[in-house]
Amino acid sequence: MKPVYLKTLLIAAIISMACTTKVSEWVLLNSFADKYRLVYYHKGDQATEVVTQHKELERWSETTNIVFKSEVKQAVSDPYYALYYGNRLFGEYDDSSSVKSINTSPVRDKVVEELLAGKLCVMLYLKSGNSEKDNQGLQVIKKSLDSSPFSEIITLIEIDRGSTTEKHLVSLLLNVESDLKEIDEPMLFGVFGRFRALEPLLGRGITEDNIKLLIDFLTADCSCLIKDNLPGVSILCKADWERPSPALVNVILDANPSLLHR
Amino acid sequence: MKLKIFIFLWIIFFLNSYHPLKAGNDWPMWRYDKNRSASTSGKLADELYLQWQAKFSVRIPVWDDPLNRNLMQFDRILEPVVADNKIFVGFNDQDKVVAMDINTGKEIWHFYADGPVRLPLTIYNGKIVFTGDDGYCYCLNTSDGSIIWKRFLAPAENKLLGNKRLISMWPARGGIVLEDDIIYTAASIFPLMGTFIYALDAETGDIIWKNEGTGSNYILQPHNSPAFADVAPQGTFTISGDKLLVAGGRSVPAAFDKKSGEKIYYRLAASGKTGGAFTCANDKVFFNHHRWRETWMYDAETGERLTKDAGEYPVIDGNNIYFSGNKIRASRLNDDKTLDSLWSINADASGDLIKAGDCLYAGGREGITAVRITPGKVPEVIWSFDSDVKIERLVAANGKLIAVTENGDIMTFGDTPVQEITRLGKDKTGLKRGSSKARKIIRQSGVSEGYCLVFGGEDTKLLNGLLSGTDLNIIVYEKDKGRVNSLREYYDEAGIIAERISFLQYKDQFPALPKYISNLTIINDPFYINYNDDDLLEQIYEITRPYGGKIVLGFRGSERDRIIENFIALNIQGVTVRESGLPMLIKEGSLPGASPWTHNYGDIANTVKSDDKLVKAPLGILWFGGNSNLDVLPRHGHGPGEQVIDGRLIIQGVDCISARDVYTGRVLWKRESEQLKEDNWLVFYDETYDEENPLDPKYNQVHLPGANARGTNFIATKEFVYLIEGNKCSLIDITNGETVKVFDTGSDNTKELGYIGVYEDLLILGNNFSEFTGLENDSIRIKNPKFTNYDLTASRELIVLDRFTGKRLWSTNANHGFLHNSVIAGDDVLYCLDKLPQYLETKLRRRGEPLPEGSRLVYLDIRTGEKLYEKTDDIFGTWLGYSSxxxxxxxxxxxxxxxLNGEEGNRMIAYNAVTKEKIWDKAVKYGNPPIIHNDKIYTSGEGFHLLTGEPLTERDPVTGEDLKWSYKREYGCGYVAASEYLLTFRSASAGFINLEAFEGTGSLGGWKPGCSTNLIVADGVLNSPDYTRTCQCAYQNQTSLALINMPWMSYWTNSNYKWNGNPVKQLGLNFNAPGDRSSDDNVLWFEFPYVSGAPPEIPVTIDTIDILKIRKEPFSIISENTPWISSSALVGIKNFEIGLADDNNIPESSYTVRLYFSELEDKKQGERMFDIKIQGEIVAEEFDIVKEAGKPDKEIVKSFHGIKAGSSIKVELIPRAGKTLICGIELVQENLSQK
Structure with a gap:
């Protein structure tokens, strides 16, 4: 496979037009996360305690990329909560307390922390459970990162597909593309901006070339094409994105201009 | 005697007092006063009675589209003003002003201007002033209509076609406002042409101040992106306190200091999607049009918006604001500039609302209602008048209430009943019989529509015959002023509007007419042509339309023969003489150097380039307006761009395709198609398109990949427009829009046609779209499905037909799909990529899966279909282009x-099409369909050598070193297109790169170019059809237009140049210019102070005394080559020093220093003198600009050679009389200039 051919593997456009801000930085600063939709379906009357809980949910939703609303649905036997992204149903929940945990998890908190610290991206390695395949993929990733001039500003986090503490995150990641749930392969998600997960590299697609291209994408000048049609999917998370640290990618590029994409 | 005088004065006083509306209560300007308050203190009687009613025709407003018509309503209805018992009205269709007796309605006098009178009139001291599209401000005597003075507001007499009329290149649409005997007005509605805003002495017409040059300011346009385009004056001006509010056409007005003429603010970008020509004000706030009749309220001090949806067009009575609408709403404006609601009353004020004395008068669908408002009491309806037609304007003056209806009637009400209401309305006489000569000309020329220029107006039978026998728009050039007047009278009486026949009166000079407009030129009088005057003959030929425009010599004798002989002797390319029958000269074929633009990317080779060599900078407007964007697809659907061939521009709408004359904008034909509407659904428009509500500022039509992904669905050729309709291809006669043939593929399986292209006599059709949905396998789409639908990008089979007979010649099937953007042809070979779309290949790679077999690059003999070559390695991308x-x-x-997702540009391969060998293969990043421009490739912002793939370089204009070629593009959708000398694209406004010079990105400011690519150079014209349908942005103009090279026109660029600190070889500093520009000898001139774009970082220190900045339009300056340098200046400079190198220790070298001057303050000889020192040495003593130039506004250049300078150069100006003034400085290192 010729290296120049591999350039075609970029997930979204990299062109050097007007903007010299890097993709990772521009998206973090300017691109709001897509909102999930949490709907409470009920027959009509809401008990006082439910109203109180929903006021709390509204406050809770202010720090999360989620919109909460109630809808009357006569066909409902018992009230419930449903979580959507676009037209896709993510999950259904019986009560508000189980809803409140869907926006946080240790890994998500860590990812948010790393992105706000100015990291280029976080690579989430979702292991398949097949240790041979998982180890093979992990070695490729580590080798790629070791040889990358941006290794210091990329955080690698491994997640077990069966993790109970990260079950919501795993579910969210497996919804980045519609058929991921049926694929028993390790997956590598590049996460950048305000928790935007790119379409993953899968199994044999986890190669050094593909990882390099993923990094290239994030370190390239941002373009209108990116701004118009941002690749990837927003992941549900709790975060305050208002005051991120300066992008560390600029420090590396300033010190090593040869790394600039021309 | 004294007693008699006393009694007389008492009687006068009594009579005045007795009259309900005092004699002083005229209605002297639009909406009564300088604030446009619509509020007069004069009372009307409690009961009013219709006295007379005059019938006029319904107005046809200047602009063509619903949104424009709503935003700029200044000539939508008749707009009366009143003084001294006379009503005065301007007419946009007969180019006249009419005075009527207020008591009888009878006409007292009328006056014809030399162009449409579109803006309301203003009266003062027995004078009436108004502006016209002819570029003039007229002042007439109100008693008899005689001219008192006439001020030319435009800089020259040049004409263009504007809104279907022959008008000034700088139409005066600054609706006059008057205060303290000063008139404020303006000419020009396109900043690129220069704008001219005036304060005139109302008594004499003398200029008090003139603001020119502001139009070129580099300011933020909508989308917060900059361009050289400031306010474009269009609409009625308003005064608010010490500010002149200059109506900005479709935008919120700009504010100027009414004393100095300096601009204070123009918040074009900040104001957002709102604005319009209506403004009314008090000293604190102003109300400006939003949509329909709604207004938003702004702080007059800052221009910042205070309140959205304040209410419909209001009456302003101090701090009492009365909003019109379906009911009247009263509000109070507080000191903190907030509004408190007071009361409302049900009275239909949906047409207009005014206040006279203590009554509000509301006009609407049901008639007129008078509402008395007494402090402390509930408002009460005291009088009403029922009307079947909507009342659109009310005026209260001289004791009368005047109402204008939507159907063009003027009704006048008085305080006493009349026995019989007078009904006025002239029956038009109609046309008298035309002459046989006219019939002969029509028959033999074969021209029956378009523009016709007639030299000499004596033969009215000829004119009558042309009018009755054709649909021509006739322009008569007549030297005799009296004859012009009588002809205007004659055709006005006949009921023929000026759009059909208008008159140009020039006694001694040939009118400066636009090129190419005349379909038929009739020289009817030998007096108008001198056969020896080659320049005149050439001018006449230039005016004539290419592709068959006719020049008929309508007289006999040897003079005629000599003229024909001399025309032939001129050896002009394209001229032919038809001797048989009526002798005529025919302008055959295209303009020499012109070239067409067909297919979506210029030609079937996908070069994205027109070979047109006529269009180059500077550019000026040839025509604007006259067609509607309703016949064009919504701008964000990104449908196919226009195609231009043989003087016709073909453009597609949602359910139609139409042809327009490239040289006039005239609609030639329009063919509607329900099938097209069905085909275009979800391709070029979707459910977000709302056709029914063009005024709603919502986001109408989301972005679609449209033709970017699908390719075009029509091809224009010399004979036919080939249009895909369902599974067939219609051949539409390009001359008349009629379907003459319908081709099918000959296959039973054809559900739809995909690709379409034409190569010589062959038609290439894609049979059915390739479906990739299975591969995508993403049934529940998270991403925007519009940008992941690859099923319209490729065809399953290519079928080649004889394009004249429809005979099927050959076909070939795809393994995956022939990607439409890759199906091209050249030198009898058809090239195409048969593969998956890029994103799907990317997805497979990302998942470590192999690509399916069968991806290939194929070369086919286009005549036989024989496979000449197939390549299966290095298959990538979606695009092919070919350089013959x-x-x-x-x-x-x-x-x-x-x-579509995945179309990243990061690789190109060049193949030798003959040997099939790879020439180069580069990992280059780019952001445009690659433009093949001779031996270069241009993309968005960059360029490459076609033969090597290496980046283009050029000479650094300042240091002479090699520099990577690049350019900057501001905001704009659509791709960059090329012609021989230009790259054109939207860059906030229309933008261009002059490929002949290093000067950066130029602006053509003042209108919105398309969101889909529409700036296409072809047939000698930069075409810009209005491809902005559904756009609500407040660009100064939203219209179709065409531009041509005008060497005398100015333009400005943002060079985006950054100096690297190495020794300066040459540069120019253009003091107080709006932007950069290169001179003919390739010196890059930077504006200083640096105001447009990023500064070049060439250090300049400056020491001044009371610095004053002056800028005029270059047009105003006499200069052979560089009026754009000498049209702006800094006054009061003591000295300035320019850094020539970062290194302080570089050895000295010799420079030639040229200093540019022009007296821009109209000083006389001796009033401004100064010594000039360079590097401490006196080089000129008591330099007097006017003395040396001979007059103000004339350039004088002082050259000084052998000036030694190292790391800097210093120039000192030492005043001797008055203040110093300098326009520019040019430095050229002498060893460089010697080379």
Whole structure:
């Protein structure tokens, strides 16, 4: 496979037009996360305690990329909560307390922390459970990162597909593309901006070339094409994105201009 | 005697007092006063009675589209003003002003201007002033209509076609406002043409101040992106306190200091999607049009918006604001500039609302209602009048209430009943019989529509015959002023509007007419032509339309023969003489150097370039307006761009395709198609398109990949427009829009046609779209499905037909799909990529899965279908382009905004199309369909050598070193297109790169170019059809237009140049210019102070005394080559020093220093003198600009050679009389200039 051919593997456009801000930085600063939709379906009357809980949910939703609303649905036997992204149903929940945990998890908190610290991206390695395949993929990733001039500003986090503490995150990641749930392969998600997960590299697609291209994408000048049609999917998370640290990618590029994409 | 005088004065006083509306209560300007308050203190009687009613025709407003018509309503209805018992009205269709007796309605006098009178009139001291599209401000005597003075507001007499009329290039649409005997007005509605805003002495017409040059300011346009385009004066001006509010057409007005003429603010970008020509004000706030009749309220001090949806057009009575609408709403404006609601009353004020004395008068669908408002009491309806037609304007003056209806009637009400209401309305006489000569000309020329220029107006039978026998728009050039007047009277009486026949009166000079407009030129009088005057003959030929425009010599004798002989002797390319029958000269074929633009990317080779060599900078407007964007697809659907061939521009709408004259904008034909509407659904428009509500500022039509992904669905050729309709291809006669044939593929399985292209006599059709949905396998789409639908990008089979007979010649099937953007042809070879779309290949790679077999690059003999070559390695991308000159095939992708996911541009391969060998293969990043421009490739912002793939370089204009070629593009969708000398694109406004000079990105400011690519150079014209349908942005103008090269026109660029600190070889500093520009000898001139774009970082220190900045339009300056340098200046400079190198220790070298001057303050000889020192040495003593130039506004250049300078150069100006003034400085290192 010729290296120049591999350039075609970029997930979204990299062109050097007007903007010299890097993709990772521009998206973090300017691109709001897509909102999930949490709907409470009920027959009509809401008990006082439910109203109180929903006021709390509204406050809770202010720090999360989620919109909460109630809808009357006569066909409902018992009230419930449903979580959507676009037209896709993510999950259904019986009560508000189980809803409140869907926006946080240790890994998500860590990812948010790393992105706000100015990291280029976080690579989430979702292991398949097949240790041979998982180890093979992990070695490729580590080798790629070791040889990358941006290794210091990329955080690698491994997640077990069966993790109970990260079950919501795993579910969210497996919804980045519609058929991921049926694929028993390790997956590598590049996460950048305000928790935007790119379409993953899968199994044999986890190669050094593909990882390099993923990094290239994030370190390239941002373009209108990116701004118009941002690749990837927003992941549900709790975060305050208002005051991120300066992008560390600029420090590396300033010190090593040869790394600039021309 | 004294007693008699006393009694007389008492009687006068009594009579005045007795009259309900005092004699002083005229209605002297639009909406009564300078604030446009619509509020007069004069009372009307409690009961009013209709006295008379005059019938006029319904107005046809200047602009063509619903949104424009709503935003700029200044000539929508008749707009009366009143003084001294006379009503005065301007007419946009008969180019006249009429005075009527207020008591009888009878006409007292009328006056014809030399162009449409579109803006309301203003009266003062027995004078009436108004502006016209002819570029003039007229002042007439109100008693008899005689001219008192006439001020030319335009800088020259040049004409263009504007809104279907022959008008000034700088139409005066600054609706006059008057205060303290000063008139404020303006000419020009396009900043690129220069704008001219005036304060005139109302008594004499003398200029008090003139603001020119502001139009070129580099300011933020809508989308917060900059361009050289400031306010474009269009609409009625208003005064608010010490500010002149200059109506900005479709935008919120700009504010100027009414004393000095300096601009204070113009918040074009900040104001957002609102604005319009209506403004009314008090000293604190102003109300400006939003949509329909709604207004938003702004702080007059800052221009910042205070309140959205304040209410419909209000009456302003101090701090009492009465809003019109379906009911009247009263509000109070507080000191903190907030509004408190007071009361409302049900009275239909949906047409107009005014206040006279203590009554509000509301006009609407049901008639007129008078509401008395007494402090402390409930408002009460005291009088009403029922009307079947909507009342659109009310005026209260001289004891009368005047109402204007939507159907063009003027009704006048008085305080006493009349026995019989007078009904006025002239029956038009109609046309008298035309002459046989007219019939002969029509028959033999074969011209029956378009523009006709007649030299000499004596033969009215000829004119009558042309009018009755054709649909021509006739322009008569007549030297005799009296004859012009009588002809105007004659045709006005006949009921023929000036759009059909208008008159140009020039006694001693040939009118400066636009090129190419005349379909038929009739020289009817030998007096108008001198056969020896080659310049005149050439001018007449230039005016004539290419592709068959006719010049008929309508007189006999040897003079005629000599003229024909001399025309032939001029040896002009394209001229032919038809001797049989009526002798005529015919302008055959295209303009020499012109070239067409067909297919979506210029030609079937996908070069994205027109070979047109006529269009180059500077550019000026040839025509604007006159057609509607309703016949064009919504701008964000990114449908196919226009195609231009043989003087016709073909453009598609949602359910139609139409042809327009490239040289006039005239609609030639329009063919509607329900099938097209069905085909275009979800391709070029979707459910977000709301056709029914063009005024709603919502986001109408989301972005679609449209033709970027699908390719075009029509091809224009000399004979036919080939249009895909369902599974067939219709051949539409390009001359008349009639379907003459319908081709099918000959296959039973054809559900739809995909690709379409024409190569010589062959028609290439894609049989059915390739479906990739199975591969995508993403049934529940998270991403925007519009940008992941690849099923319209490729065809399953290519079928080649004889394009004249429809005979099927050959076909070939795809393994995956022939990607439409890659199906091209050249030198009898058809090239195409048969593969998956890029994103799907990317997805497979990302998942570590192999690509399916069968991806290939194929070369086919286009005549037989024989496979000449097939390549299966290095298959990538979605795009092919071909250079016939270099026999080079370019493989690439097609990145641009609004393109399908995955179309990144990061690789190109060039093949030798003959040997099939790879010439180069580069990992280069780019953002445009690659433009093949002779031996270069241009993309968005960059360029490459076609033969090597290496980046283009050029000479650094300042240091002479090598520099990577690049340019900057501001905001704009659509891809960059090329012609021989220009790259054109939207860059906030229309933008261009002059490929002949290093000067950066130029602006053509003042209108919105398309969101889909529409700036196409072809047939000698930069075409810009209005491809902005559904756009609500407040660009100064929203219209179709065409531009041509005008060497005398100015333009400005943002060079985006950054100096690297190495020794300066040459540069120019253009003091107080709006932007950069290169001179003919390739010196890059930077504006100083640096105001447009990023500064070049060339250090300049300056020491001044009371600095004053002056800028005029270059047009105003006499200069052979560089009026754009000498049209702006800094006054009061003591000295300035320019850094020439970062290194302080570089050795000295010799420079030639040229200093540019022009007296821009109209000083006389001796009033401004100064010594000039360079590097401490006196080089000129008591330099007097006027003395040396001979007059003000004339350039004088002082050259000084052998000036030694190292790391800097210093120039000192030492005043001797008055203040110093300097326009520019040019430095050229002498060893460089000697080279």
């Amino acid at each position: 000159e270099h026999k080079l095939l370019l493989q690439a992708t097609r990145p641009s905004r609004d393109m």
